[in-house]
Amino acid sequence: MPTISPELKRKHNRKARIWRAILFFIPMGNPDFDDFVDDVQEWILEIDNADKSPTREIGLNANGQPICIMPWNKNYGYWTDNEIKLDYFTSNLKAIPADEKEFEALWTTFSKQNN
Numbered sequence: 001m002p003t004i005s006p007e008l009k010r011k012h013n014r015k016a017r018i019w020r021a022i023l024f025f026i027p028m029g030n031p032d033f034d035d036f037v038d039d040v041q042e043w044i045l046e047i048d049n050a051d052k053s054p055t056r057e058i059g060l061n062a063n064g065q066p067i068c069i070m071p072w073n074k075n076y077g078y079w080t081d082n083e084i085k086l087d088y089f090t091s092n093l094k095a096i097p098a099d100e101k102e103f104e105a106l107w108t109t110f111s112k113q114n115n
Helices: 006-024 086-092 100-113
Strands: 042-047 054-060 066-070 095-097
Touching: 042 086, 042 100, 054 100, 066 100
Parallel strands: 042 095
Antiparallel strands: 042 054, 054 066
């Protein structure tokens, strides 16, 4: 296995510290949920009727439990922060527009459990 020179290690560590310092000042889009997005098995979307874009979203895990809702608190949203329309979601992802009552029930449940 090749050895890495101490000079190269110092250079790499210096660059890594600089990047960490820079990224510290850039706000994360979804600081509470970025670690959970990969665990979402299904997205339930609230869709704006006028332009067919998502206004709110709920991510469900494999058990059908909500593990993230966005936008919420400091979280902008995974899908709501994009200019993607309903047609894209339904044809490319496992995402469905929600029944209003179902959506509100899941949103309220998550909010109460996480406040």
